[in-house]
Amino acid sequence: MTNKMITADPKGVLTGSHYLDGDHACCEGALAAGCRFVAGYPITPSTEVVERFSARCPQVGGMFIQMEDEIASSIAIYGGVWAGAKAMTVTSGPGFSLMMEHIGLGVMLETPCVFVNVQRGGPSTGLPTLPGQADMMQARWGSHGDYEIIALSPNSPQEAFDLTIEAFNLSEQYRVPVMMMLDECVGHMTEKVIIPKAEEIKIYPRRFTKAKPGEYLPYKPGPDMVPDLVKVGDGHRFHITGLTHDERGYPVMNHICQDQLVRRLMDKINKNADKITHLEEDGTEGAECVVVSYGITSRIAARAIDMARAEGLKVGHIQCKVVWPFPAKRILELVPKVKSFVMPEMNMGQVVLELERIVKGQAQVSLVPHAGGMVHEPEVILQAIKQSLK
Amino acid sequence: MSTEEKKPTNPIEPLLRMERMPHIWCPGCGIGTTVNCFARALEDTKTDLDKTALVSGIGCTGRVAGYLKLDSFHTTHGRPIPFATGLKLANPKLNVVVYSGDGDLFAIGGNHFIHAARRNIDILVICVNNYTYGMTGGQLTPTTPYSAIASTAPYGNFEKTFNLPYLAESCGAAFVARWTSYHVRQTAKCMAEALGKKGFRFIEIISPCPTLYQRRNKLGDGLAFMKYLKENSVRKDDAQTKDVGLDFQGEITVGKFVDREMPTFLDDMNRRLSETMGDKYEKYEGIKTKI
Ligand SMILES: Cc1ncc(C[n+]2csc(CCOP(=O)(O)OP(=O)(O)O)c2C)c(N)n1
Ligand code: SF4
Numbered sequence: 001m002t003n004k005m006i007t008a009d010p011k012g013v014l015t016g017s018h019y020l021d022g023d024h025a026c027c028e029g030a031l032a033a034g035c036r037f038v039a040g041y042p043i044t045p046s047t048e049v050v051e052r053f054s055a056r057c058p059q060v061g062g063m064f065i066q067m068e069d070e071i072a073s074s075i076a077i078y079g080g081v082w083a084g085a086k087a088m089t090v091t092s093g094p095g096f097s098l099m100m101e102h103i104g105l106g107v108m109l110e111t112p113c114v115f116v117n118v119q120r121g122g123p124s125t126g127l128p129t130l131p132g133q134a135d136m137m138q139a140r141w142g143s144h145g146d147y148e149i150i151a152l153s154p155n156s157p158q159e160a161f162d163l164t165i166e167a168f169n170l171s172e173q174y175r176v177p178v179m180m181m182l183d184e185c186v187g188h189m190t191e192k193v194i195i196p197k198a199e200e201i202k203i204y205p206r207r208f209t210k211a212k213p214g215e216y217l218p219y220k221p222g223p224d225m226v227p228d229l230v231k232v233g234d235g236h237r238f239h240i241t242g243l244t245h246d247e248r249g250y251p252v253m254n255h256i257c258q259d260q261l262v263r264r265l266m267d268k269i270n271k272n273a274d275k276i277t278h279l280e281e282d283g284t285e286g287a288e289c290v291v292v293s294y295g296i297t298s299r300i301a302a303r304a305i306d307m308a309r310a311e312g313l314k315v316g317h318i319q320c321k322v323v324w325p326f327p328a329k330r331i332l333e334l335v336p337k338v339k340s341f342v343m344p345e346m347n348m349g350q351v352v353l354e355l356e357r358i359v360k361g362q363a364q365v366s367l368v369p370h371a372g373g374m375v376h377e378p379e380v381i382l383q384a385i386k387q388s389l390k
Numbered sequence: 391m392s393t394e395e396k397k398p399t400n401p402i403e404p405l406l407r408m409e410r411m412p413h414i415w416c417p418g419c420g421i422g423t424t425v426n427c428f429a430r431a432l433e434d435t436k437t438d439l440d441k442t443a444l445v446s447g448i449g450c451t452g453r454v455a456g457y458l459k460l461d462s463f464h465t466t467h468g469r470p471i472p473f474a475t476g477l478k479l480a481n482p483k484l485n486v487v488v489y490s491g492d493g494d495l496f497a498i499g500g501n502h503f504i505h506a507a508r509r510n511i512d513i514l515v516i517c518v519n520n521y522t523y524g525m526t527g528g529q530l531t532p533t534t535p536y537s538a539i540a541s542t543a544p545y546g547n548f549e550k551t552f553n554l555p556y557l558a559e560s561c562g563a564a565f566v567a568r569w570t571s572y573h574v575r576q577t578a579k580c581m582a583e584a585l586g587k588k589g590f591r592f593i594e595i596i597s598p599c600p601t602l603y604q605r606r607n608k609l610g611d612g613l614a615f616m617k618y619l620k621e622n623s624v625r626k627d628d629a630q631t632k633d634v635g636l637d638f639q640g641e642i643t644v645g646k647f648v649d650r651e652m653p654t655f656l657d658d659m660n661r662r663l664s665e666t667m668g669d670k671y672e673k674y675e676g677i678k679t680k681i
Contacts, residue, residue, distance in 0.1 A: 009679055036677045037480050039472075058663050058671055061678055063479050068505040072472035075465060079445075079476020082463070083484065085677040087476070105466055172681075206681045213440075232461040232477060233484055235440040239407070239456055241464035242448075250410060251456065251464075 003173070006205045008032050008165075010198035012060050020193045022186040023048035025157040026116055027056065028193070029164025030088055032201055035114070036062035037080035037087035039073040041095060044128045045184040046118035049090040070095035074102035078111050082240075084231035086168060086206075088114035088180075093122045096135055096142075104143030106177035107265060108242045110219070110227060112206070114167045116180040118187040121372035131184035132372030133295055134347035139179040140324050146262050148269035150276060151179035151324040153295035157191045163321060169204035170276060170322075174268055175226050181323065183346065185296040185375060213237065218249040219261075225268035273325035280319040283309075287316030289340045289385050292331070292355055294320040296375055297344050304344075304381035315385055326354045335362045340388035344368035344381045364388050402429035405439070407459050414453055418612020420571030420597030421451050421518050425458065427574055428489070428516065431581035442485040443477055445470040447494035450524035450599075451517075454489040468498030471506045474513050481676045482512070482656055485585065492519040493531040496552055500532070507561035507590045509655040514584050514591045517554065518571075520599035528602030535638035539606045553635035554594045559648050564589030566631065566648035570596040572619035573644065580646065589654050596642055609639070 012031035020028065027049045030038070036057065040050040054064045063080070067073040073089045080087035091099060096117045106113060119135050121127030139151045150170050154160040164180055171178040209216050209228035213235040221227050227247075230236045243251035244258045269276070282302070284290055289308075293301040298319040308315045316338075320327060331341075340363055343352040352367040359365050368384045370376050400406075406429070415422050432439065439460060446455035448467035455462040465473045470488045478486045488495075495503055495517050506513065522540055523529040530540040532552040539546055558566045565587050569577040577595060584591040598604060598615035609615060618639065626634075627645040634643040653661070656674065663671045 011679070034679055034681050036679045037476070039476065058667060058674070061672065061674065063674065063677060065475070065479060067472060067475075068501050071469065072475075072502055072505075075469045076472045076476035076479075078465075079473045079478070080480040080677075081476075082461075083477045083480035083677075084681070085480045085679070086681050087480075101466055102469075231481075232443045233441050233481060237440070237459050237461055239462045239464070241456065242466060243464065250407075 003205050003207050005202040008198040008201035008203050009034055013198040013201060014195050015197050016195055018193050018195065019190050020157050021048065021188055021190045022154065022157045022160040022182055023118060023188070024052050025161040025193045026164045026180065026182065027052040028195060029161040030114065030168065031056060031060060032195065033086065033165045033168035034203060035086040035088050035168060036060065037077060037085040038062070038064050038089065039067050039076035039080070039087070040090045041067055041070045041073050043092045043095045045120055045187045046090050046092045046116060048187070049116055049118070070098040071102070074099035074115070075105065077113050078102070078106060078109065081111050081113050082232055088116060090116040092118050092120050093126060093135060094124070096138065100142040103177055104145055104147065105242045107143070107147040107149070109240050110175040111177065112171040112175050114164065114171055114178050114180055116182065119181060119183040127373050129184065130373045131296065131375065132346050133183055133297065134350065134372060136181065136323060136347065137350045139181055146266065148266045149179060149324055150174065150176060150269065150322065151181050152321055153181040153323050154186055154321070155296055155298045155319065156186060157189065157193045159321065160186060161193050161195065165201060166278065172204045172206050173226070174272065175229070176269065179324070181295065183296050217247045219245060220247040221264060225264050225271070269325055274329050276322055276325055277327045277330065278321040279327055279330060280321060282317040284316035284318060284334065286314060288314045288338055289342060289389050290316040290318055290334055290338050291342045291344070291381070291385065292318045292320065293344055294323045294351065297346055300376045300378050301344055301381055303378040304385065307378060307382045308385045313385065313389060323351060326351065326358070328358045331355065331358050335359055338363055340364040340366060342366045342368060342381065342384050342388055344370070344376050344384070346370045346372050346375065402426060402433070405429040405432060405459055407457055410457055413457055415450060416601045418598060418600040419450070420520065420612070421454065423571040423574060424516070424518055424577065424595050424597060425454055427578040428581055429458070430578040431585055434578070435582045435585045437485060437585055441483060442487065445474040445477070445486065445488050447490040447499060448525065449491035449494050451489065451491035452494060452525070468494050469502065470494070471499060471502040471515065475506055475511050478511060478513055479656070483676060486513045488513055488515045490517060491524065492517055492521070492533045493523045496532045496554065504561045507558055507563045507592070510562055510564060510589045510652055512588055512590070512654045512656065514593070516581070517592070517594050518597045519554065519594050520597045520603055522599055522603040524599050524602060528599070528606055533636070535636055537638050541606070551636060553631070555634050555647050556631040558592040559631040562590065563592045563648060564650055564652050565591035567646040568594040568596070568634065568644050570619040570623055570642060570644060571598065572616050573623065587649070589652055
């Protein structure tokens with residue numbers, strides 16, 4: 001059963017028009033979404049998110065703790081969630097790497113929460129103060145084992161605010177950790193951010209069980225494949241484990257239970273992919289070439305598309321606000337209608353692999369790679385568009 | 391024989407997930423004994439079981455969370471303390487207990503132990519120290535005594551050994567004690583006392599692992615080790631923790647070494663924030679936002 005949306009708790013909503021950078025806007029989005037528990041460890045370029053939260057949380061009855069490392073942060077938030085709070089952690093490349101084991105635990109325990117990664121150039125310490133988009137595959141596959149994840153990527157401070165609320169809502173609806181994939185550029189750029197009134201912000205409330213103590217089964221899925229939640233202290237005396245488990249939450253070490261569990265964890269995302277998808281389209285009808293982009297790169301792509309249109313080319317644009325699950329259905333609709341897809345990414349080719357997999361050679365797919373450190377030159381994307389239409 | 395004759399039942403059965411029995415522990419293992427002590431301590435203190443959460447890491451001891459009928463969490467190797475920290479800080483009304491092994495808490499999880507003690511997070515940490523990694527087959531652990539054989543120290547351990555009470559005290563723990571799984575009454579009593587206190591509380595319980603540690607070190611079965619614990623434990627409540635380190639088959643100092651009242655993380659936070667924010671600060675007593 002899907003829950004009815006409610007409106008935001010006004011206490012966390014800083015209604016008004018502000019000048020904020022993407023990190024601060026992300027923090028305000030979390031507060032507006034009802035997040036009151038943040039555990040984090042400082043790392044450039046994400047630190048401003050937790051700095052702001054540490055200042056804001058005593059005003060809204062929240063809790064911030066700077067943990068001893070990202071491993072601790074990424075599991076302390078689960079404690080917060082199971083105690084009945086909405087929670088997030090915030091990091092960048094090296095810290096994101098340290099969090100991987102717990103992303104898997106969050107998937108396995110079906111713990112709703114948000115992981116913010118303000119991406120910088122990598123690998124390793126890479127470019128701490130400069131942007132990248134090279135953690136996109138890590139966000140999807142970084143923890144061991146099979147699972148599906150949800151990841152969003154904003155292209156502005158306003159989107160950082162809006163999509164953080166969406167990230168919390170999706171995490172509650174599908175009971176999965178949701179990845180908010182900013183980048184240094186969006187994190188540090190200051191722009192106007194409009195924060196609406198609390199009653200205009202829609203929140204997906206946590207789906208607490210109606211079962212009485214003694215009757216509750218922590219992993220009995222509803223018709224939407226998602227089980228209901230509880231919190232500690234309500235008398236259910238439940239058990240949960242990162243081991244493969246049955247509906248009671250008890251470990252079961254065999255392939256049958258494994259198959260059921262892993263399939264459900266993946267299906268609850270995959271079978272709802274069309275509902276989770278969030279695209280911004282521009283001029284895709286009648287386009288010969290469609291540029292597919294996400295995050296900051298979508299803004300450079302928009303500039304390149306304007307230039308191409310000025311030269312008379314029929315170019316459309318799809319900005320993926322939700323990157324994972326990838327919008328396969330929409331891409332498949334476009335495949336017979338277009339000559340080419342162009343995908344600029346601030347990495348050497350990650351999400352484009354998914355695009356290629358879906359297009360299956362039925363249209364041309366051109367990657368415009370970039371190793372990170374600064375955004376693309378629009379001319380390079382323009383060139384790729386032109387080349388693909390030759 | 392009449393069929394009406396009552397089967398002797400374990401008085402702590404209502405506290406156990408009986409549907410999960412038999413448990414996975416080997417015959418002669420000391421972990422189950424400590425669980426008995428803990429269950430008794432919960433009963434004796436009339437702790438509100440609905441408000442008590444148990445968090446374990448991974449290992450043989452890590453399985454404790456799966457057998458006690460409490461809100462219980464089997465987390466990742468080394469990380470039960472930060473999970474417990476999250477629980478406690480989000481809802482300070484809960485009693486939060488961490489139950490795990492020496493490797494879990496002091497090798498992979500050592501950093502978390504240090505910082506939770508430093509912050510004086512209000513949780514009770516119970517460590518079953520069996521001198522080895524039980525779950526993975528008897529490897530070296532930070533508490534393996536000098537010269538003891540482990541599967542990854544086949545020529546005998548040459549590393550220095552952690553003195554856990556000393557570590558706990560120096561990091562700021564409010565309560566530090568050590569018992570053994572031979573001392574069931576004292577252990578239960580100590581756990582009960584610790585359950586009634588505030589702050590970061592630590593109890594180490596020396597415990598046999600006959601299957602791996604004893605066998606590999608030719609120390610006999612579980613019973614033989616119990617005999618060793620009985621004959622070599624010396625109670626010294628006023629011992630300095632720096633003096634209670636452990637040697638291979640040497641004397642074991644037991645007792646309550648530290649018991650001090652100190653402001654917890656939340657006490658400190660509330661004090662500081664009301665000092666600096668004045669009337670604008672509403673004392674934090676857990677997250678109340680409706681979600
Ligand atoms: C990240 C990670 N590394 C290694 C392991 C494998 N592992 C499982 S339990 C364990 C050691 C357990 O030893 P201890 O904590 O002393 O508990 P015991 O089994 O002796 O009770 C190890 C190394 C793991 N589960 N996760
Ligand atoms: S391996 Fe050792 S610690 Fe693990 S259950 Fe057996 S005896 Fe106990």
